[in-house]
Amino acid sequence: MKKWVIFCLALLVILMAFSTCDQNDLDPSEDSPYLLFDNSRIYLDVQYIRAFWFRDINYPVVKVISSIIDLEQYFDSYLRIGNIQELKKYSDDFFENNSLIMVLIENTGGGLYQRLKKIDGNDIFILKKYFKGGGGAAVMSSEHIIIEIKNNYLLEQYQVKFIEK
DSSP: OHHHHHHHHHHHHHHHHHHSOOGGGGOTTTSOOEEEETTEEEEOEEEEEEEEOOTTSOSOEEEEEOSHHHHHHHHHHHOTTOOOGGGTTOOHHHHHHEEEEEEEEEEOOTTEEEEEEEEETTEEEEEEEEOTTSOOOOOOEEEEEEEEEEGGGOOSOOEEEEEEO
16 A cells, blocks of 8 residues: 555656646757848857846846957956856857857746747847746846857847747
């Protein structure tokens, strides 16, 4: 009898864990971020870095980075945790033909998922999705979205638009 109860409890826990998140919504092959340019999709390399919440700024922040000096200045201003391991791959050679678009967004909860959807003209569209069973924790944090882009596709200014799903 004890084995039967333990088996039923274990099965219940497993079913509850899989019912809180729909993995089909997170499939990167289906929704890879892209740049819309001359009616073509150009897929983008994107990184996400979680950081502390900034009380004293207006979200979202968008900066175009075209040199190592720009990158260092950005992180002196907006990365207070000092975690720049992900950025060591960027060098003067990278910035000869490429730039970065840095987007700093606010993350206000444990069940919130935000990812770059696309760039169309000067509009950066970010998918904002709330998951059921996400805990509802009021976790205040920021997230840096680092978008690699070829200089020939780069514009001077961008604005963020959120898509709620």
